[in-house]
Each structure stands twice: as C-alpha cells, then as structure tokens.
Amino acid sequence: xxxxxxxxxxxxxxxxxxxxxxxxxxxxxxxxxxxxxxxxxxxxxxxxxxxxxxxxxxxxxxxxxxxxxxxxxxxxxxxxxxxxxxxxxxxxxxxxxxxxxxxxxxxxxxxxxxxxxxxxxxxxxxxxxxxxxxxxxxxxxxxxxxxxxxxxxxxxxxxxxxxxxxxxxxxxxxxxxxxxxxxxxxxxxxxxxxxxxxxxxxxxxxxxxxxxxxxxxxxxxxxxxxxxxxxxxxxxxxxxxxxxxxxxxxxxxxxxxxxxxxxxxxxxxxxxxxxxxxxxxxxxxxxxxxxxxxxxxxxxxxxxxxxxxxxxxxxxxxxxxxxxxxxxxxxxxxxxxxxxxxxxxxxxxxxxxxxxxxxxxxxxxxxxxxxxxxxxxxxxxxxxxxxxxxxxxxxxxxxxxxxxxxxxxxxxxxxxxxxxxxxxxxxxxxxxxxxxxxxxxxxxxxxxxxxxxxxxxxxxxxxxxxxxxxxxxxxxxxxxxxxxxxxxxxxxxxxxxxxxxxxxxxxxxxxxxxxxxxxxxxxxxxxxxxxxxxxxxxxxxxxxxxxxxxxxxxxxxxxxxxxxxxxxxxxxxxxxx
Numbered sequence: 001x002x003x004x005x006x007x008x009x010x011x012x013x014x015x016x017x018x019x020x021x022x023x024x025x026x027x028x029x030x031x032x033x034x035x036x037x038x039x040x041x042x043x044x045x046x047x048x049x050x051x052x053x054x055x056x057x058x059x060x061x062x063x064x065x066x067x068x069x070x071x072x073x074x075x076x077x078x079x080x081x082x083x084x085x086x087x088x089x090x091x092x093x094x095x096x097x098x099x100x101x102x103x104x105x106x107x108x109x110x111x112x113x114x115x116x117x118x119x120x121x122x123x124x125x126x127x128x129x130x131x132x133x134x135x136x137x138x139x140x141x142x143x144x145x146x147x148x149x150x151x152x153x154x155x156x157x158x159x160x161x162x163x164x165x166x167x168x169x170x171x172x173x174x175x176x177x178x179x180x181x182x183x184x185x186x187x188x189x190x191x192x193x194x195x196x197x198x199x200x201x202x203x204x205x206x207x208x209x210x211x212x213x214x215x216x217x218x219x220x221x222x223x224x225x226x227x228x229x230x231x232x233x234x235x236x237x238x239x240x241x242x243x244x245x246x247x248x249x250x251x252x253x254x255x256x257x258x259x260x261x262x263x264x265x266x267x268x269x270x271x272x273x274x275x276x277x278x279x280x281x282x283x284x285x286x287x288x289x290x291x292x293x294x295x296x297x298x299x300x301x302x303x304x305x306x307x308x309x310x311x312x313x314x315x316x317x318x319x320x321x322x323x324x325x326x327x328x329x330x331x332x333x334x335x336x337x338x339x340x341x342x343x344x345x346x347x348x349x350x351x352x353x354x355x356x357x358x359x360x361x362x363x364x365x366x367x368x369x370x371x372x373x374x375x376x377x378x379x380x381x382x383x384x385x386x387x388x389x390x391x392x393x394x395x396x397x398x399x400x401x402x403x404x405x406x407x408x409x410x411x412x413x414x415x416x417x418x419x420x421x422x423x424x425x426x427x428x429x430x431x432x433x434x435x436x437x438x439x440x441x442x443x444x445x446x447x448x449x450x451x452x453x454x455x456x457x458x459x460x461x462x463x464x465x466x467x468x469x470x471x472x473x474x475x476x477x478x479x480x481x482x483x484x485x486x487x488x489x490x491x492x493x494x495x496x497x498x499x500x501x502x503x504x505x506x507x508x509x510x511x512x513x514x515x516x517x518x519x520x521x522x523x524x525x526x527x528x529x530x531x532x533x534x535x536x537x538x539x540x541x542x543x544x545x546x547x548x549x550x551x552x553x554x555x556x557x558x559x560x561x562x563x564x565x566x567x568x569x570x571x572x573x574x575x576x577x
Contacts (some may be wrong), residue, residue, distance in 0.1 A: 002274050003266035004283035007298045007391070013306070017383035021337040021374075023298055023393040027287055034098060036107035036117075036212025038125035038160045040188050043104055043387055045118070045129060045184035046166070048173050049090045049156040050083065051139035054101075056113070056152025073388050086155040086178075093176040094157060100172075102165035109156040111341040115149045117158040118184075119192050123210030128187035128323055133196040135183040138141055145196040160186055177248040199557040220297030220353050221346035228308055232427050239505045243558045245516055247479050250509065253434045256476045257570035281326035281472055282396070284404045293401035295329035297394050301475065304443040307428050309351040310352030311443050313358025313390045315513065318451050320394035321366050322472040325455045326516065328405045328462035334363055336373040336392055343347030343377050351388040352377075357391060365448035366455075368394065380559040405462055407471035409545040414468050415522050419532060420515030422456055422478065424502040430475045431509035446513045453535040454514045460531050466524040473515035479508040479552060482542075486550055487564045496552040504555055519545060 001024070038045075065271045097103060105125065107117045114136070122129040133148050143151075150278040161169050166182055173180035187193075192209070194202035207214075231513060238248040239528055250256055263278035274285035275293055282297035299320040305312030321331040336359060341348040363370055379386040398404055426432055427441020461467050473481040502508045525541070 002268050002270045002285075003263065003278075004268055004274055004285055005278045006263070007296070007300065008259050009300065009302060010263060010301055011304070011387055012373065013385070013387040016384055017379045018296045018387050019070055019299075019339050019376075019379065019386065019389060021339070021391045023296075023335060023337075025294065025296055025395055027294075032098065034103055034106050035120050036105050036124060037126045037194035038105045038121040038129060040104055040160070040162070041127070041186055041188040043160050043163055043186045045131065045186065046159040046161055046169055046180055047114075047136055047156065047183045048093070048159060048180045049178055050153060051084050051137040051146060051179065052114075052143070052151045052156070052330070053139045053153045054143065054147055054151060056154070057147055057150050072323070076250040078367070082154045089176045089178055090155050090157060093173050094177055096176075097169060097420045099171050102169055103159060103306060104162060105160040107158055108233065109152070111152065113150055113152045113156075114158065119206055119209050121158065121160065121291050122186070122192060126190070127184070128189045128191045128193070128206060129184060130187050131162045131184035131194045133183075133194055133201070135181050137179050137181055145194060145201045149194060149202070152474075163386075182518060201443055218343055218349045220350040223347040224348050226250065226308070230427070230442045232438075232502070234426060234506075236422075237426060237432065237436055237438070237505075239503060240435060243504060243508060244558050246431070246505070246509070247483065247556055247558065248509070248563060249436055250430060250476050250480055251483060251563060252569040252570040253430055253476075254574060255430055255569065256480055258568045259571065261572045262570060263361055263576065275404060276327060276406060280406050281470075282400065284329070284398065285325055286401050291400050291402070293329070293398040293404065295324045295327050295396035295398060297323040298391060299323065299394070300387045300389055300391045301428075303433065303439060304428050305355065305388040305390065306353075306439065307441065308443050309388045310358040311390065311446065313355040314362045314446055314448075315443060316390055316392045317359055317362035317366065317368070317394075318446060318448070318513065319474055320392045321368060321455060321474065321527045322451070322516070324396035325458045326394075326395050326407065326469070326470045326472050327398070328403050328459070329398045330459060331366060331368045331394055331396045331455075333371045333395055334359070334392055335368060336390055337376065338373065339386060339389040339391065340377045340456065341377055341380040348374045348385060355388055355390045359392070365452060403462060403465065405467055405470045406488070407469055407485050409485055409490065409492040409494065409519055410468040412492065413522070414519040414545040416482075416496065416517065416519050416527055416544060417516060417525075417528065418473075418478070418517055418542050419457060419537055420473070421512065421538040422500070422502075422507060422510065422515065423512045424506040425510045425512050425532040426506055429509060429511045431477065431505060444511050444513045451514045454537050455517060457531055457535040457537050458516055458518070461518070461528055464527070466528050467518050467520050469519045471517050473512070473517060475511060477509040478509050478515070478517070479556065482552070483550055483558075483563055483567070485517060485519070491548060491560050491564070492545050493547045493549045493551070493560045494543055495546045496550075498542070498553050508552065508555065
C-alpha cells in the first residue's frame with residue numbers, strides 16, 4: 001500500500017500534544033460491499049484474528065477521553081501493540097472470505113474492542129447478541145470478563161455468518177494461520193448479553209448504548225479572546241525592504257518548505273499505480289484495470305481555525321477541493337478527523353460546533369458529502385489545548401488518468417495566468433507569522449459561489465486539455481505558488497508582470513482564496529479566456545515561463561536553483577537530518 005501524500009503543519013499549540021491522523025482509501029466492487037449490520041436470529045458470531053490480551057484496555061476511555069497531565073506516562077499500558085504482518089494476513093483472509101456468500105456482517109474491533117463491535121453491529125441490525133466469553137481466544141491467563149470485553153488488542157475482526165458456514169469460515173482462516181472461533185450468536189430480543197463460566201455477567205439493551213444513547217448538550221460559548229485576535233491594523237505591519245529575501249524566508253518556513261524529508265522515507269510506488277507522487281497539490285492513483293484514477297489530498301490550516309473556527313473549517317474543505325481540482329479531478333467526497341481540546345470547556349465546545357457548521361456549509365455548497373470521519377477530543381495537556389484542527393481528506397475522480405495535471409511548468413514560452421481575484425488581505429497568513437511574529441487578523445474572505453465557479457472553470461479547461469499545469473494559491477500567497485511551480489524537474493523560471501494598487505506584501509504573500517495559477521500554450525489562451533468569462537472568473541495574464549529565475553516585476557529576482565536548494569533542505573536542517 002503506497003504512501004502517496006499527506007499534510008504537515010507546525011504550530012506551538014501542538015508542542016505538548018502532537019496529532020497524527022491517517023487516511024486510507026480503497027476500491028471495491030459496488031455489488032460486493034459488506035456492512036456491519038448483524039441479522040438473522042441464530043446466525044453465529046465468529047471472532048477471527050489475533051488473540052486477546054490486556055493491551056489497549058481503556059485506550060478509548062483513558063487516552064481519548066481525558067486530558068494529559070504530569071502523570072501521563074502511567075497511561076502507557078493503555079496503548080495497543082500492533083503487528084502489521086498479522087494484520088496483512090487478517091486482511092487477506094477477510095478478502096478471501098468476501099469472495100464467498102458466507103458473510104452477513106463484518107466489523108473490526110477498534111475502540112472498546114469486542115464490546116463496541118458487537119453492540120454496534122447489533123444496533124445497526126436492530127438485533128440482540130449473545131457472547132460466550134469463555135470461547136474468546138486469549139493470550140494472557142486470568143483475564144476477567146471486563147478485560148476481555150474492553151481489550152483493544154489489534155488485528156481482530158468480528159463476523160456474523162450464515163448458519164452452517166462455520167466450518168468453511170474456519171478453514172479459510174486456518175489457511176492463513178489465523179484463529180477463528182464461534183463465540184456467540186445473533187438474538188432477536190434486542191439485548192446484548194455476555195456469559196462467562198456458565199453465568200451471565202452482562203445484560204444491557206442494545207439501543208441504550210447505540211441509537212438511544214444519551215444526547216449531550218454541553219454549554220458552548222464564544223471565547224472573548226477572538227475579537228482581539230481578529231483585530232489587525234495593516235498600518236502596524238511594516239513592508240519588508242527586501243521582498244526577495246522575504247520570499248526565501250517563507251520558502252524555508254516549516255509550513256511551506258519541501259516535505260521530501262518525510263515522504264522519501266515511505267514507499268510511494270508499491271503496487272505500480274501511483275501516477276502523481278507526494279509533492280504536488282494532490283496524489284493521483286490509477287484504478288487498476290481502468291483508465292480512471294483517484295485524486296487524494298488532506299488539508300487543514302489550524303491557524304485559520306484558531307482565529308475563526310467556522311471560517312477555518314470552510315477553508316479546509318475548499319482548499320482540499322481546490323487541490324483535487326488542480327490535478328484535473330472532480331471532487332467526490334470528504335472524510336474528516338475533528339481534533340479538538342476538552343469539550344467540557346464551553347469555548348472548546350463552541351469551536352467544535354463552529355467547525356462542524358463550517359464543514360457542513362462548504363460541503364453542501366461544493367456537493368461533496370461527508371461519508372466518514374472521526375472525532376478526537378481531550379487533545380489537551382496540563383490545561384493547554386491544541387488549536388482547533390478539523391483535518392479534511394478529500395477524494396476526487398479523473399475519468400481519464402492521462403488528463404491529469406501537475407503544478408510544475410512544462411516548457412519555455414508557456415503563458416502563465418492567474419484565475420481569481422487577489423484582495424488586500426494579510427490576516428492569519430504565514431507571512432505575518434514568519435516575518436512579523438503575528439498570529440492575528442481574520443482569515444481570508446471566501447465566497448462559496450465564487451469558489452464553485454473557479455473549480456468548474458478549471459475542470460472544464462482540464463477536460464479540453466487546455467492546461468499544461470495548475471496549482472492552487474494557498475499558504476504563502478502568489479509568490480510562493482509561483483516559486484513552487486518553478487521547482488519541478490526542469491528548473492524553469494518565470495517572468496511575471498504585476499500591476500496593483502495594493503501594498504506589495506499583500507499582493508505577493510496575501511492568502512486570498514479561490515485562486516489558481518495555470519500555464520498553457522499561447523494558442524489556447526483565447527479559449528481559456530472565454531471559459532473564464534462564461535464562469536465570471538477574474539482572468540489575469542501574469543507572464544510566461546522563461547529562463548532559470550523567478551522574476552516578479554522589479555520586486556523579486558531569484559535564481560530557481562538557489563531558492564529550490566533552500567526550500568528543499570529547510571526541514572531536514574530543522575530536524576537534524
């Protein structure tokens with residue numbers, strides 16, 4: 001499974017509570033989708049995979065449901081121990097089983113282990129379930145029913161199969177050197193029951209822990225600090241005397257420099273279907289056996305979310321969609337990981353509510369449903385909470401993989417065009433943080449209808465094969481985007497002419513939304529202008545691909561190799577590599 005992309009963001013708010021979110025995408029036959037919905041009274045419940053131990057007990061309730069303090073090291077026994085090789089065997093065995101007609105329901109054992117998987121499957125199927133805990137394979141002696149039910153040992157799945165299929169299921173898992181044990185059955189009384197050594201140790205209504213579980217309405221209150229944080233007087237921000245040096249400092253910023261130090265440690269090509277590797281706007285992976293491809297990206301600017309939790313969440317969604325569009329793909333759907341502090345604090349609960357509202361509004365506008373996700377609360381250590389971090393994973397579809405785009409200039413003489421409008425905005429920018437040490441101001445303004453028109457324009461131009469490259473303008477602004485387009489393998493530079501009545505640092509480093517830098521052959525310029533006029537998207541010819549330097553008016557003149565070298569080595573130097 002190749003590692004084809006990711007996102008990396010640095011902020012002092014993570015110093016005591018580092019986040020790692022992982023997103024995995026798979027492809028399935030539409031008529032062979034399996035669900036975790038138990039059904040059929042009397043159908044056997046089968047435990048498959050690794051044996052159950054004491055690792056991970058209270059992983060969900062202890063680690064994910066409490067803030068860290070000085071005694072956090074004592075919680076380490078609650079961390080699960082993983083075995084990727086056993087996991088691979090389990091996956092292959094399950095896929096082989098899915099080629100049969102034996103499965104009624106299947107679910108992995110994650111947070112809260114056997115308890116959660118059994119109750120959730122029963123709840124979705126409006127059924128009950130009886131488990132015989134004596135039959136659960138154990139790797140540690142003396143485990144109590146409580147420990148068996150709550151263990152979060154990895155590499156385990158729970159199945160409901162058709163009556164009479166038990167021997168066939170066990171034979172498949174035996175071939176993969178895995179255990180398969182019938183540990184219970186589906187019932188029709190709506191109750192979750194567990195027995196151990198001949199006596200009933202648990203009997204709970206399934207609905208009470210699933211559909212009819214308590215609904216929390218926690219106090220939520222906008223923090224007073226926001227008004228002060230969002231205030232920014234541009235007159236107090238001095239423009240740099242050397243704009244070229246300012247651009248180099250931005251390119252060396254941990255949030256803008258090359259991520260090669262990270263992704264070169266992963267296998268990006270295993271399986272042979274990776275078309276666009278890490279380093280672009282989105283990864284592109286061919287769907288095996290077809291002309292189609294998937295585009296994948298993850299995005300979140302937590303500085304924006306710190307300054308405005310609603311707008312920051314909106315911008316996370318639209319940037320993810322814009323990154324997918326930049327490779328020529330149509331955005332399909334979103335998965336999110338909502339990372340917040342302690343929800344018992346009214347200000348954190350308000351941030352959480354605002355983040356959900358922002359994701360909802362952006363996804364409704366763009367037509368991208370949220371099809372899965374996760375919530376991670378209590379990301380707080382000794383009273384210090386992380387910035388609100390609603391990570392957005394976006395998946396898009398290219399009907400023809402050969403039509404994919406990348407950000408890098410392709411040939412001398414190609415015309416460079418800016419699609420979208422630049423506003424005089426500096427709030428929440430990387431420029432303010434790096435050059436002036438300020439995390440202030442309102443994040444960039446966004447109009448979702450304007451964003452939709454830009455994305456439609458780019459997709460239409462890509463479909464007509466008008467574009468040679470495309471790159472969204474995001475953190476660092478226009479100057480950083482132009483530099484990144486120059487950092488491709490050819491080392492081509494650009495000569496840019498800019499005319500603007502605004503201050504130079506806002507023009508070059510402001511992070512106005514709904515913008516895309518594209519390059520194309522001169523003969524296609526008229527057609528692109530027509531498409532832009534049809535969608536009412538501002539259209540500005542910036543210049544052309546030329547030479548080996550990035551020249552922006554009389555403000556910046558940087559040799560590409562010098563800039564690229566500093567951009568590439570910045571992260572490794574900071575990390576001691």
